[in-house]
Amino acid sequence: MTSELKVDTISEKTTASGVTIDGVELKDGSVKGNGTGRKNYIINGNFDIWQRGTSFTGTKYTADRWYVIASGTGTTTTSQQSFTLGQTDVLSEPKYYLRIAKSSGATSGDYLSSKNESVRTFAGQATVVSFYAKASAATTLTPTIRQNFGTGGSPSSVNDAVKSDISVTTSWQKFTITHTFDSISGKTLGTANDDHIELFFNIQNAAGDSVDFAQFQWEKGSVATDFEVRPIGEELTLCQRYFEVTYDTPPSTWSGDHYYDGVMQVYGSSNYIPGQRFSVKKRTSPTLTFYSKTGTSGQISYNGSSATSVSGYDGNAHHINRLVIGGTSSTNAFLIYEADAEL
């Protein structure tokens, strides 16, 4: 004998504060909707994607979608670090983590930032950030969550919520930050279509010390759930809305000829090189950086060993339309580029 009970809501009779169920058996993937997939709003929270390289100094985008602002004095170095296979300090076997290190004699104050497109994200909702961190010496992180209404026109002012300091030790620990976003009712967006939310940390990293971060997740609700591991290809596609490259290793590391890091284009005119579609449509018209096959920016290499300066570029968020060059007798060129539409 089987029976079926269908109701619209289940609530506690006296306080309506919730119902505790000791055990639920799920069958046939019957639970659907928010909370069961695509729950992590941070792109590259697992630090799997490093299109720009694996080591950086100063203020710049580092791992995909992660911006480091070098502050204080001395040199700030951000780098990819690898987890030991089988370690159990950070769950789900992540491959990489991000390290921010200060040179000796420096003063602290660096920032680590992750921006999510659209200030509509999480508006009026309860959220929780979870992540792992450790440091070479005990230190403090000050997190801030920001609603940014964009630029252009007369947008509303940014809305910052400075959260409680986080004490990081020399061992991996999981931390959570709960935050309920304000409603955006009555607010005004800028006209540049660049509004966003941002999570950033002020890092009190002392001279000669480093701080490590892993497995960031930002989800709805007030309880942090297990980290959502997404397929690498899916994570790369999410990153490429903001940044993509044709090369495997950054031009700053090249020695010798890297024509194979470009897309070979055949062109009929001596003044134009045809373009191509980006892997993913960009957030907005991207900045383009072209490289010769030996890594000189602003140039394109063509047949043989020669390179020529690019004097003009045209395109949009979907594609490179064409490159204008001074004119060559060649008809083959190697398109080596990065396209940047980060916030």
Added chain:
Amino acid sequence: MISTVIKQYDEDIEMDYLTVEYDDGLVIFVPKDEANRHYKEVLAWVAEGNEIGEPE
């Protein structure tokens, strides 16, 4: 730091991108789009009193 910003032309028609060169020699092509972070950097550079130049 930006060192120069130059307009781009295809024959005599001005294009929608600018050529931006930094002190370290990096050359990038920046769309005239306020949603682009590098164009915002150019606008800030102009607001400091710098001028966008013509190609030689």
